[in-house]
Amino acid sequence: MNGMFNNEFILGCSAIGAGLAVIAGIGPGVGQGIAAGHAAAAVGRNPGAKGDVTSTMLLGQAVAETTGLYGLLIAMLLLFVKPLVPTT
Amino acid sequence: MLLTANDLGFMVEGVFSFQLGGHTLWITTSHICLLIVILTLIIFSFFARGAMKKAKEVPTGFQNIVEMIVELLDGMIKSTMGKNAKGFLNYIGTIFIFILFSNLSGLLGLRPPTADYGVTFPLGVLTFTLITVNKFRYQKVSGVIKGLCEPWPFWLPINLIGDFAVPISLSLRLFANVLSGTVMMALVYGLLKVIAYAWPAVLHVYFDMFSGAIQTYVFCMLTMTYISDAIGDGAKE
Numbered sequence: 137m138n139g140m141f142n143n144e145f146i147l148g149c150s151a152i153g154a155g156l157a158v159i160a161g162i163g164p165g166v167g168q169g170i171a172a173g174h175a176a177a178a179v180g181r182n183p184g185a186k187g188d189v190t191s192t193m194l195l196g197q198a199v200a201e202t203t204g205l206y207g208l209l210i211a212m213l214l215l216f217v218k219p220l221v222p223t224t
Numbered sequence: 225m226l227l228t229a230n231d232l233g234f235m236v237e238g239v240f241s242f243q244l245g246g247h248t249l250w251i252t253t254s255h256i257c258l259l260i261v262i263l264t265l266i267i268f269s270f271f272a273r274g275a276m277k278k279a280k281e282v283p284t285g286f287q288n289i290v291e292m293i294v295e296l297l298d299g300m301i302k303s304t305m306g307k308n309a310k311g312f313l314n315y316i317g318t319i320f321i322f323i324l325f326s327n328l329s330g331l332l333g334l335r336p337p338t339a340d341y342g343v344t345f346p347l348g349v350l351t352f353t354l355i356t357v358n359k360f361r362y363q364k365v366s367g368v369i370k371g372l373c374e375p376w377p378f379w380l381p382i383n384l385i386g387d388f389a390v391p392i393s394l395s396l397r398l399f400a401n402v403l404s405g406t407v408m409m410a411l412v413y414g415l416l417k418v419i420a421y422a423w424p425a426v427l428h429v430y431f432d433m434f435s436g437a438i439q440t441y442v443f444c445m446l447t448m449t450y451i452s453d454a455i456g457d458g459a460k461e
Contacts, residue, residue, distance in 0.1 A: 143375060175362075182405075191441075194438055194441070194442075195441070195442055196446055198397070198438055198439065198442040199397075199442070199446075201397070201401070202393060202396070202397045204399060205396070205400035205404070206396070206400070208400060208404055209396070209400050212403070212407065216235065
């Protein structure tokens with residue numbers, strides 16, 4: 137593959153790939169929103185349990201965030217480590 | 225203008241290298257930041273020991289702080305692990321304080337050690353070791369094999385993958401969160417250099433303090449939950 141494309145082209149494609157990878161952030165966004173919404177409903181129903189609900193919500197949200205972070209990791213690898221650019 | 229990671233300065237950089245057995249080994253910024261964090265904690269613990277040696281019935285000053293920290297951590301662990309908490313108070317408390325300080329060290333201009341996969345992966349492996357050892361200890365070999373063959377025996381490979389994914393996802397979660405905060409701050413300071421006065425403090429509060437504290441809590445919480453699961457009902461009173 138060496139010499140087929142120049143480095144700028146590969147870098148540009150890597151940037152597009154990084155942009156596509158962070159679309160993964162949609163999922164955790166929706167998930168965390170649902171979790172926060174249900175937590176708000178729970179607090180509305182039982183204001184006394186606010187502390188427990190909040191900590192459970194934060195724990196669940198942090199776990200749900202993982203998939204989005206995988207996308208972010210791929211984006212960072214593409215942008216900064218540049219695995220696709222041939223080393224000369 | 226081509227922007228490279230080196231201009232922003234959030235990558236792990238080598239400080240000096242040495243030869244060992246034909247390999248070139250690098251001492252990087254992670255090692256040094258790790259050393260600073262550990263030294264700070266060791267000095268703090270010496271002061272804490274000194275304060276607790278001449279402890280008074282009614283705590284004052286520094287003794288107050290130390291007792292508060294220990295009580296807070298013990299309370300958190302006991303409320304999650306219940307009767308299994310006793311053997312794990314020290315370990316969970318230690319990694320909690322260590323990860324928290326590592327995450328917060330971004331505030332002092334260090335590169336957080338936890339933003340290096342070489343630091344978080346061993347933490348994940350430690351958790352995995354604890355889970356496995358406790359599983360074999362309390363559920364015995366037959367119990368472990370039975371657990372792997374749930375719900376059907378041909379489910380075994382999937383259960384095995386699920387077990388081995390635990391340390392990887394644990395460590396990647398911590399790593400990616402801290403790294404994203406570090407990259408974000410580096411981008412703010414690197415690209416908006418001209419107008420980056422005072423207001424990035426707000427971002428520091430979120431990325432370093434809030435996110436760091438939450439991730440510390442989550443790491444310890446998940447470790448405790450997994451260990452409790454591994455122990456199951458097998459624990460003796």
